[in-house]
Each structure stands twice: as C-alpha cells, then as structure tokens.
Amino acid sequence: DAGVIQSPRHEVTEMGQEVTLRCKPISGHNSLFWYRQTMMRGLELLIYFNNNVPIDDSGMPEDRFSAKMPNASFSTLKIQPSEPRDSAVYFCASSPPPTDTQYFGPGTRLTVL
Amino acid sequence: AQSVTQLGSHVSVSEGALVLLRCNYSSSVPPYLFWYVQYPNQGLQLLLKYTTGATLVKGINGFEAEFKKSETSFHLTKPSAHMSDAAEYFCAVSGSGTYKYIFGTGTRLKVLA
Numbered sequence: 001d002a003g004v005i006q007s008p009r010h011e012v013t014e015m016g017q018e019v020t021l022r023c024k025p026i027s028g029h030n031s032l033f034w035y036r037q038t039m040m041r042g043l044e045l046l047i048y049f050n051n052n053v054p055i056d057d058s059g060m061p062e063d064r065f066s067a068k069m070p071n072a073s074f075s076t077l078k079i080q081p082s083e084p085r086d087s088a089v090y091f092c093a094s095s096p097p098p099t100d101t102q103y104f105g106p107g108t109r110l111t112v113l
Numbered sequence: 114a115q116s117v118t119q120l121g122s123h124v125s126v127s128e129g130a131l132v133l134l135r136c137n138y139s140s141s142v143p144p145y146l147f148w149y150v151q152y153p154n155q156g157l158q159l160l161l162k163y164t165t166g167a168t169l170v171k172g173i174n175g176f177e178a179e180f181k182k183s184e185t186s187f188h189l190t191k192p193s194a195h196m197s198d199a200a201e202y203f204c205a206v207s208g209s210g211t212y213k214y215i216f217g218t219g220t221r222l223k224v225l226a
Contacts, residue, residue: 004156031212043203043216056213091156100145100164100207102214104156 002026004105006092012111018080021108024073025094033102034067034077035091043091049075082112115140115206119217127225132176132191134220136204139185146187147205147214148178157203163187164209174198199224 005024013019025032034046048056052069060067064083069075079086089109093102120135138144145164149157161172168180178189187204204217 033212042218045213048212050212093157095212098210100209101147101159101162103159104149106156109154 004092004094004103006090006105006108008108009106010109010111012113013082014113015083016081017112018078019082019086019110019112021077021090021092021110023075023077023092023105025075025092026096026103027073029094029096029103030072031095031097031102032069032075033093033095034075035093035104037089037091037107038087046077046090079110082110084112086110087112115142115144115208115215117204117206117215117217119202119204119220121220122218123221123223125223125225126194128196129193132189132194132198132222134189134202134204134222136178136187136189136217137185138187138204138206140206140208142208142211145207145209146178146180147207148172148176148187148189149203149205150174151201151203151219153200160189160202194222194224196224196226198222 007022032049036044046059047067049069067077089107091107093104095102116139118137147162148160161170163170163180171177176191201219201221205214
C-alpha cells in the first residue's frame with residue numbers, strides 16, 4: 001500500500017519565484033495536513049483539511065502561502081512570491097477517520113536562493 | 114492547552130545498551146501520545162501511540178513506551194540499541210477527538226559502536 005506521496009522531493013528556486021508543492025494522501029484518508037520543519041522552529045502545522053475543506057489555516061505564515069485540496073487524492077501548497085526564509089522541509093501527512101494518527105510523506109526540501 | 118518537553122536534544126548510547134528517551138507532556142484533556150522516528154532525509158514514521166487502555170505500549174523495532182499519568186510522562190525505551198536506531202525521535206501529544214499534534218523539539222539518538 002503506497003504511503004503519502006510528495007513531489008518534488010527537492011526544489012531549489014530563486015527569491016520571488018512561485019513554488020508549488022504537491023501531495024497525494026493515502027487512499028481512504030479524509031484528513032490532510034501540511035507541516036513545515038526548520039531547525040529554529042521545529043515542526044509547525046500550516047494547514048489542516050478535513051474532507052477536502054480547510055478547517056484550520058492559522059499556521060499559514062502569511063498571504064504568500066496558499067493551499068488547496070481540489071479532491072480527496074490531491075493537495076497543493078503554493079508560495080508566491082518565495083523568500084529565502086521559506087527554505088525548509090515541507091511535509092504532508094494524512095489521517096484516516098477518526099483523526100488520531102497521522103502518516104507522513106517523505107517531505108519536500110525547499111531552498112530559496 | 115497542551116505542550117511537550119523532550120529532555121535532551123542529543124543522546125548517545127553504546128550498541129547493545131538501553132535506550133531511554135524522555136518525554137513529558139501537559140494537557141488539559143486526556144492525552145493521546147505518540148512517538149515518531151525520523152531517519153535522515155526521510156519523513157516521520159510512527160513508532161507507537163497511546164490513546165486509551167493499556168499504559169505500556171509496544172511499537173515497531175523493539176521500542177516501547179509507558180504512559181504514566183501521575184508523572185505526566187511517556188518515555189520511550191528499547192532494551193538493546195542497534196546501530197540502525199540512530200535517528201531523530203519526536204514525541205507528540207494531541208487530545209482525544211482533536212487533530213492538532215503538539216510536537217516536542219526532538220531528540221537525536223546516536224549509537225556508538
């Protein structure tokens with residue numbers, strides 16, 4: 001059974017460019033989470049979707065960040081314009097109902113020059 | 114409100130020795146507790162979890178943890194360390210029926226030959 005799939009695994013871009021990160025949750029899972037991991041701040045929850053609906057986006061840093069979940073099998077996290085301080089590893093996780101255990105993808109390492 | 118404290122950001126043990134990684138939590142509701150492991154350049158993998166019931170929880174790779182309500186602790190142990198256990202370990206807490214994990218800052222385990 002495939003786990004959470006994220007693409008790309010690595011992304012290097014220049015400041016000001018648009019970045020789109022992609023996630024495919026585990027089939028049958030109805031909750032999806034986007035996290036950011038940095039040395040300074042550890043693991044931070046950015047946004048939580050339940051049944052494709054954003055429930056909690058209080059962790060989204062600012063308007064430059066946006067996330068969508070058009071269907072149960074796909075989500076995107078977009079940064080526009082990107083800044084060097086956005087450099088981090090971004091994880092997607094999904095959870096089956098009831099939402100008590102999260103399964104993480106391998107992450108996307110983003111470097112903004 | 115919930116919080117997690119992991120004592121010791123770095124722990125070194127000899128191969129074959131006992132592994133003990135400490136986690137203390139605070140929670141205003143009955144907690145769900147989790148240990149995740151992160152190998153270099155990989156996502157977080159669930160080791161074990163406590164939700165209700167038996168307070169001694171066994172996980173993968175020979176790890177176990179005991180929920181001690183009186184001590185607000187959920188320490189992770191393994192009787193005999195193996196070189197392949199070298200990784201970063203995260204403790205997390207959530208509340209029953211809630212989605213939001215609060216992660217600790219992580220403990221990096223080094224196993225010495």
